[in-house]
Amino acid sequence: MRVVLAGGGTAGHIEPALALADALRRGDPDVGIVCLGTERGLETRLVPQRGYELALIPPVPLPRTLTPQLLSVPGRLRGAINAAAAVLDQAGADILVGFGGYVATPGYLAARKRKVPIIVHEANPKPGLANKLGARFTEHVAVSHADSPLPNATFVGIPLRREIATLDRLAMGDKARSYFGLLPDLPTLLIFGGSQGARSLNQAAVSAAPYFRQAGIQVLHIVGPKNTEEPEPSSGGPQYVTIPYCDRMDLAYAAADMAMCRAGAMTCAELAAVGLPAVYVPLPIGNGEQRLNAQPIVEGGGGLLVDNAELSADWIARNLLPVLADPARVAHMSEAAGKMGRRDADVALARMVHDVVRSAGAAR
Template identity: 50%
Template sequence: MTQSPLSVVLAGGGTAGHISPLLAIANAVRQLRPDARIKVVGTSAGMETRLVPAAGYELAVIDRVPMPRRPSGDLARLPARLARAVRQAGEILDAAAADVVLGVGGYVSTPVYLAARKRRIPVVVHEANARPGLANRVGAKNAAVVGVAFEETKLAGARWVGMPMRREISGLDREAARHDARAALGLEQDLPTLVVTGGSSGAASINAAVTAALPELAAAGIQTLHVTGRGKAAADAEGKALTAPLYRQVEYVDGMELAYAAADLLLARSGAGTVSEISAVGLPAVLVPLPHGNGEQALNAAGLVDAGGALLVRDSQFTPEWIRENIIPLLKDPQALKTMAEASAARGIRDADTRMAELIVEAAERKDS
């Protein structure tokens, strides 16, 4: 058996999509093994520089080594840059006397995977997206165990464990929290409620369609909470913050569990975190995948849409007319919303953080057995 304290090194960073599940797993490891020594590896340029220390964990940084997408001088320099990052990762693993490594993908994970392999330290991988990223495809090849957020994710030996998330979300009882959430967000208690969000950076096309549809939403007795994204407040013709009947806009919500509890229907992009969270809490949704990238957002949404828990609409087709023909009738049909909520909740996994923590401890203990 592994001698206490267990030493766990977690690798990931750049965006909230990597850092949020990483921190949820770290918290679950600490709950399972309170004496565990935990260190997070990131870069000096990502959101981890703020979020990891704020969560109470030590952050060590290595060089950021992105993969060039076309032939260039950066491609020629890649081997030397990667070798340097692997050396840096190895020094961190040695200093931590790591028993096990967890990686959640992104630029920082590949060097840590390679350094751990060289030292025969077991690697546990968590992949958040339905379409795996390059780092986790590399890491999964020699991993002790691979956990995935979506059943449809294709990685060798993958186990469907769900998406680790904050306990405030995974433990949310939407019905019990609705009254207080609507009060906190300045919403009416008894009106059908649409919550719109494009994520922390906003979604211009969603924002434009929603603001154009506000008169019809209000005429139908539907109130709208519009989370526009930082710096992307909806403006009127004079450039002032838009006001309209039954409409409230905020740039962000401190704790999306409030928005989830207040909503009868969520309108959002289909990032992996959003899709997993709405399934966990059983919230009906209309999902508008990003129109660019590698198509992973449409794949993230596919299982939930097929199960009946969400509607999917292409960004190019999401218009005020689509809102009038689809969202307004849905919000006026409580039974349809209830059916969608049940379908969503049936796919939801609320204990992914604990499942991943158990896999990490098991991998470390197998190494020492």
């Protein structure tokens, strides 16, 4: 089987694609996998790191408003479609699986042109433009929100890395805390804002450092590579560990009793899968999808939700510290979060790929 994956640009598109690739390769080491991408996206680093072939096509960002850029789109898109079609031809593709973003649009159009079967995967509650288009070309649509507006939607969840999907937080807790220089027996809060950090989270958390120490709570804070916020050094009290970047998020999750973070689709899916309750602080820009990502988990009892503008050291002291000081409540929230998660979305999507390819072969 030969599969082309279209999921470039951001980690939210690339990581589910790579998780699917891993699941397909576990099932059949000889499966052919090619990832579509552009020279601008994170895929130039992430895809080769995971051992997969990357085929670059011209980037064609679609403007959301009427601008002079719009006039150049048809010609540029035509070139990207032809480049994507050439990749499908060279790979001998049996199927294209798209994950949204600007790489997916030419991928979907090229697959339709070459009569290659398509699967669309949508991670967000509000589908993007590319997946709205792709869903018109196929009956095979996998979604991560049961009430997705896309036609022919089948709930699958978001494919996750195996080190996350198979994580046993309780079994790994002591080892994980030791890895980060934390004590084994104190309530632990994990703070992160994505690969680049989040300034408002950093500022509120660092300002709350005295409150954490006074409450006996240790902190693991992934501040981001460009962060300038650091807590005042303290000779006493629990640890407040800051690191610029973490490439072992499985251990970070295992070390924590609770998290404070943004509410991207991948973040929400990972935390729910491992049963880690969180204070979700949705990004205050965009179309509000981060709030929609977190709401089902919060409404199910697996987290708290606070607007970015309301987050402060005082809010943390009033609302978060009492939760961390109550082990029974944290345990209840952890159980509730875990009920909202899905650990086998990669396997389910891989099964869909096999079924569609098999059906397409039988139809020929």
